[in-house]
Amino acid sequence: MSKVFVSAQEVAERAGVSRSAVSRTFTQGASVSAETRRKVLEAAESLGYHVNHLARGLMRNESGIVCLIVSEIGTPYRSALIRAITQQLQLSGKIAMLINTDRSDGSVDLALRQAIRYRADASIILSGLPDKRIAQLCLKSGQRLVLINRDDDQEGPLRINLDDAEAARRVLTAFVRAGCRNLAFANSEAGTPSLMARESGFIAAAMEMQLEVTVARYGHTGYEAGRVLAQRLLTLPHRPDAVFCATDLIACGFMDAARQQFSISIPDQLCVAGFDDIEQASWASYDLTTFAQPVDEIARTAVMWLSQGQDLNERVKLHAELVWRSSIRGG
Amino acid sequence: MSKVFVSAQEVAERAGVSRSAVSRTFTQGASVSAETRRKVLEAAESLGYHVNHLARGLMRNESGIVCLIVSEIGTPYRSALIRAITQQLQLSGKIAMLINTDRSDGSVDLALRQAIRYRADASIILSGLPDKRIAQLCLKSGQRLVLINRDDDQEGPLRINLDDAEAARRVLTAFVRAGCRNLAFANSEAGTPSLMARESGFIAAAMEMQLEVTVARYGHTGYEAGRVLAQRLLTLPHRPDAVFCATDLIACGFMDAARQQFSISIPDQLCVAGFDDIEQASWASYDLTTFAQPVDEIARTAVMWLSQGQDLNERVKLHAELVWRSSIRGG
DNA sequence: TTGTAAGCGTTATCAG
DNA sequence: CTGATAACGCTTACAA
Numbered sequence: 200m201s202k203v204f205v206s207a208q209e210v211a212e213r214a215g216v217s218r219s220a221v222s223r224t225f226t227q228g229a230s231v232s233a234e235t236r237r238k239v240l241e242a243a244e245s246l247g248y249h250v251n252h253l254a255r256g257l258m259r260n261e262s263g264i265v266c267l268i269v270s271e272i273g274t275p276y277r278s279a280l281i282r283a284i285t286q287q288l289q290l291s292g293k294i295a296m297l298i299n300t301d302r303s304d305g306s307v308d309l310a311l312r313q314a315i316r317y318r319a320d321a322s323i324i325l326s327g328l329p330d331k332r333i334a335q336l337c338l339k340s341g342q343r344l345v346l347i348n349r350d351d352d353q354e355g356p357l358r359i360n361l362d363d364a365e366a367a368r369r370v371l372t373a374f375v376r377a378g379c380r381n382l383a384f385a386n387s388e389a390g391t392p393s394l395m396a397r398e399s400g401f402i403a404a405a406m407e408m409q410l411e412v413t414v415a416r417y418g419h420t421g422y423e424a425g426r427v428l429a430q431r432l433l434t435l436p437h438r439p440d441a442v443f444c445a446t447d448l449i450a451c452g453f454m455d456a457a458r459q460q461f462s463i464s465i466p467d468q469l470c471v472a473g474f475d476d477i478e479q480a481s482w483a484s485y486d487l488t489t490f491a492q493p494v495d496e497i498a499r500t501a502v503m504w505l506s507q508g509q510d511l512n513e514r515v516k517l518h519a520e521l522v523w524r525s526s527i528r529g530g
Numbered sequence: 531m532s533k534v535f536v537s538a539q540e541v542a543e544r545a546g547v548s549r550s551a552v553s554r555t556f557t558q559g560a561s562v563s564a565e566t567r568r569k570v571l572e573a574a575e576s577l578g579y580h581v582n583h584l585a586r587g588l589m590r591n592e593s594g595i596v597c598l599i600v601s602e603i604g605t606p607y608r609s610a611l612i613r614a615i616t617q618q619l620q621l622s623g624k625i626a627m628l629i630n631t632d633r634s635d636g637s638v639d640l641a642l643r644q645a646i647r648y649r650a651d652a653s654i655i656l657s658g659l660p661d662k663r664i665a666q667l668c669l670k671s672g673q674r675l676v677l678i679n680r681d682d683d684q685e686g687p688l689r690i691n692l693d694d695a696e697a698a699r700r701v702l703t704a705f706v707r708a709g710c711r712n713l714a715f716a717n718s719e720a721g722t723p724s725l726m727a728r729e730s731g732f733i734a735a736a737m738e739m740q741l742e743v744t745v746a747r748y749g750h751t752g753y754e755a756g757r758v759l760a761q762r763l764l765t766l767p768h769r770p771d772a773v774f775c776a777t778d779l780i781a782c783g784f785m786d787a788a789r790q791q792f793s794i795s796i797p798d799q800l801c802v803a804g805f806d807d808i809e810q811a812s813w814a815s816y817d818l819t820t821f822a823q824p825v826d827e828i829a830r831t832a833v834m835w836l837s838q839g840q841d842l843n844e845r846v847k848l849h850a851e852l853v854w855r856s857s858i859r860g861g
Numbered sequence: 862t863t864g865t866a867a868g869c870g871t872t873a874t875c876a877g
Numbered sequence: 878c879t880g881a882t883a884a885c886g887c888t889t890a891c892a893a
Binding site for chain 2: 254
Binding site: 207208219255257 | 885888
C-alpha cells in the first residue's frame with residue numbers, strides 16, 4: 200500500500216548537493232561537474248533512486264509514452280507487429296502502452312481517450328478506425344497519430360499502407376504461369392481496406408487477362424473462415440484450380456480443408472497463395488507462397504516519424520515482398 | 531511539437547466554478563452538487579478535457595500503470611497471455627505497459643527499472659527472472675510483483691505456476707494406455723522451471739511404471755527445435771513410439787518432420803502430446819492432444835491479486851486441463 | 862558550474 | 878457543497 204519511492208530530494212541530501220544538481224545529472228546535455236555527477240550517481244545508486252517519469256513528463260510536456268491500439272492481439276501477424284514496434288520504441292527511448300480493443304470502432308475511441316489521459320506522445324492504431332472528432336482532438340492536443348493498414352483519408356496522421364493491388368497482380372501472374380484458369384479469392388467479411396484492396400486488385404488484374412474470379416467471403420479473418428471458404432469454393436461446379444487467400448490464416452484453414460475433406464493435392468490440383476507471411480506459413484505442413492508484411496520496416500518507419508519533425512511524407516506505401524514456397528506450381 | 535492539452539483550470543473558467551470543483555467531478559466518491567457536475571461535464575465535453583493521469587498519479591501516488599515484461603512477444607502462447615492480461619487490466623481500470631525483453635536476465639532488470647521510473651503500481655513478469663536486488667527495490671518501493679511460470683523462491687511476489695508434474699503424469703498414463711513403451715521427451719535448451727518440471731515429472735512418472743524415457747534437448751523453444759529433435763529421436767535404434775513435447779510449438783515441428791521426413795503416421799505409429807494448447811494445436815494438420823494453459827484464469831488471478839490486499843496466498847498453482855485430440859491413440 | 866525559486870496539472874486538507 | 882491553499886517530484890530560467 201505505502202508507496203515510498205526515493206526522490207531527488209533525498210539523493211541531494213545524501214550527496215550534499217542541491218536537488219537541481221541531481222536533476223541535471225539525469226538530464227541529457229545539462230552541465231554538471233564531474234565531481235558533482237559522481238557524488239550524485241553514487242548517492243542515487245545506493246538509495247535506489249530512479250527519475251520519476253510521471254513528474255518529468257508533466258514538466259517537459261513529453262511523457263515518452265506511445266499508445267498501441269490493437270485488437271486480436273493473440274493473432275500471429277498482429278503480435279509480430281507489436282513485437283517489432285515495441286522493440287523500435289524501446290530503441291528510441293520510448294515506451295509502449297498496449298490497449299486491447301474489440302472489433303467495434305467505439306472501443307478505439309475509448310482507447311484514444313486513455314492515450315490522452317496518459318498524455319501519450321503518440322498513438323499507433325493497428326485495428327479499427329477512430330471517430331474523426333476524437334482523432335482531431337488528439338491531433339489538436341499535439342499527439343501524433345499513426346494508422347497502419349487502415350486507409351483513412353483524413354489529414355494529419357501518418358498512414359502506412361502496403362501495395363496490396365500490386366501484390367494481387369503478382370500472384371495472378373504466378374497463377375496464370377502455373378496454368379491456372381479457374382481463379383478464386385477467399386476473403387473474410389471484415390471488409391478492412393487492405394483486405395478489400397487485395398480482393399479488388401486481384402479481380403482487376405484477372406480482368407485484364409480476360410479471366411474471371413469467384414469471390415467468397417465469410418466470417419472473421421482467421422483459420423476457421425478458411426475452412427468454411429474451402430467448403431464453399433471447392434464444391435462449386437467449376438472447381439477453382441487457384442485461390443488467393445486474403446490472409447495466411449485463411450490460407451492455412453483453406454489448405455487443411457482442401458486436403459483433408461476434398462483430398463486435393465497442393466499445388467498439383469490447386470495453387471494457393473496467402474498474405475502476411477506469418478510464421479506458420481513457413482511450417483512444413485503449409486509451405487505457403489505468400490507476401491511478407493515488412494513488419495520491421497513498418498515499425499521503423501512509424502517510430503522514425505515520431506522522433507523526427509513532420510517533414511516526412513505523411514502517406515507511406517511499403518512493398519510486400521513475395522515469398523516463394525511450394526503452394527504454387529513452377530517458380 | 532506544441533502539446534496543448536486542455537487543463538482543469540480552463541474547464542473551471544468555462545463552467546464558472548473553481549478548479550477543485552472540476553477535480554471533484556472526475557473523482558470517484560467526491561461530493562459535488564448535480565448542478566455543478568452538469569456544468570463541469572458540459573464544459574469538459576465541449577473543450578475536450580481529459581484528466582491528466584500523469585499529474586493524478588503523482589498526487590495519488592498510484593499511476594494505474596501495470597508493466598508487462600515479456601520476451602518473444604510474437605509467440606502464440608505469449609501473445610495469448612498478453613491478450614488475456616491486458617483485457618483483465620482494462621476491466622479493472624488499469625493500463626498495461628509492454629516491455630520487450632530478450633532472453634538475458636539483465637534485460638529484465640532494465641525493464642523493471644522502467645517500471646519504477648513510470649511508477650507502475652505493479653509488474654508482471656512472463657519471461658526471465660529479475661536480479662534479487664532490483665526485485666527487492668521494487669517491493670520496497672511498494673510496487674507489486676507477479677511472476678508467471680517462473681518458479682522463484684524469494685518471498686514477496688505472487689507466483690503463479692501450473693501443475694506441470696501432474697500433467698506429465700497424465701500424459702504418461704495416456705501413452706501407456708495406448709500401448710506405447712518407447713517413451714521420449716522433446717525439450718528445448720531453455721531450461722526454464724516449467725519446462726524442466728514437465729521433463730522431470732514425465733521421467734518420474736515413467737519410472738514408477740518401470741519405463742525409461744529418452745530425453746533430447748535442442749535450441750530455443752520453438753517449431754525449429756521440434757524438427758531437429760525429431761531428426762535425433764526418430765533415428766535412434768529403438769525408435770520411440772510416443773513423445774511428449776515440452777511445448778506445442780515443439781510438437782508441431784516434431785509432427786511435421788515425423789510425417790514428411792520419416793513417413794510416420796500419427797497416432798498409429800507415434801503418439802504425440804504437447805503443452806500450452808496454442809491455437810495451432812487445434813488446426814487440422816496437427817489436431818494435437820495437449821494441456822491447456824489456463825490463460826484467462828492466470829490473468830484473472832494476477833489482476834485480482836493486484837487490486838486486493840495481499841492477504842491472498844502468494845503462491846498459486848493452477849491446473850492445466852488435458853485437451854484430448856487425435857495425436858494419441860484411444861481416448 | 863551551482864543553488865534558489867517558480868511552475869507543471871493534479872488531489873487533499875481545511876475553512877467557510 | 879464549495880473555494881482557496883498546500884503539497885506531489887520534477888525541470889528550468891535566473892541569479893550568483
